[in-house]
Amino acid sequence: MKTLQQQLINYAHYHRSKRNILTHFIGIPLIVYAVLCALARISIVTDPLYVTAAGVAVLITSLYYLALSFSLGIIMVILLSLLSLAAMPVAGLAFIPWLIISISSFVVGWFLQFVGHYFEGKKPAFVDDLIGLIIGPLFVVVETLFVLGLYKELEQQIIAAAGPTKA
Template identity: 65%
Template sequence: MKTLQQQLGNYGLYHRSKRNVLTHLLGIPLIVFAVLCLLARIQIPLGGLVIDGGQLIVFVSVVYYLMLSVSLGLIMAVLLTILLVGAQPIAAMAFTPWLTISVGLFVFGWILQFAGHYFEGKKPAFIDDISGLIIGPLYVTAELLFMLGCYKKLEQQVTDIAGPTKP
């Protein structure tokens, strides 16, 4: 398994434009939220317990993030749980509003993503490496933390791999 620095650095190779990163700060959370809204409607019986698809994907994602970094994994656990709690009422809606909201958010999130990659002049990272789909949410969280002055050493390690950010 690649290290946290390698994962973020490789993803960062496709995200050096500030405009691209900014579109991702909104687009990726919208996509994740939309996916959780869609998956939260799927009921999965586990013994005497019933979980939904959103809970399962959050659990699996958080385990992966924790393997990369305990502190970032815990931050992701909190953020994904907040998104999941917000997704539950939407998943409980009647079919048409649930699907309209979920798909609408999903499409809008991807429009933002592709607009950002237009500014970047590069294709999305997941085209070359499917792991970009799980690294994307971690990357935007890390970028936001970098903007807040946190994780300076990690920021430098990512920049060493991906290069400097461009205006």
């Protein structure tokens, strides 16, 4: 398994344009939310547990993030749990409204991703490595933490290996 730094550096090579990163701040959360809305509709009811496919997806991805970094993993657990909770009311809607919200969030999110990659002039990271689909949400959180002045050492490692962001 690649380290946190290796995963983020690999992902950063495809994301050095500030405009691309900005589109990801909106697009990736929309995509994750859309997927959780769709998966929250699939449930396994066993007394006394009520388990959804969204819950299973959050658990599996959270374990991966925790394996990469405990502190960042905890942040991801909290954020994914909150998004999963926000998806539950949508999953409870009638079929057509649920489908419209899930699909439109997914489409808008991906549209923003591709606009960002147009600015970047590079293909999305997942084209070369599917793990990029899991690293994307972590990358957005890490970039947000960098803006807040946190995780400076990690930021410097990424800049040293992938280069600085550009306008």
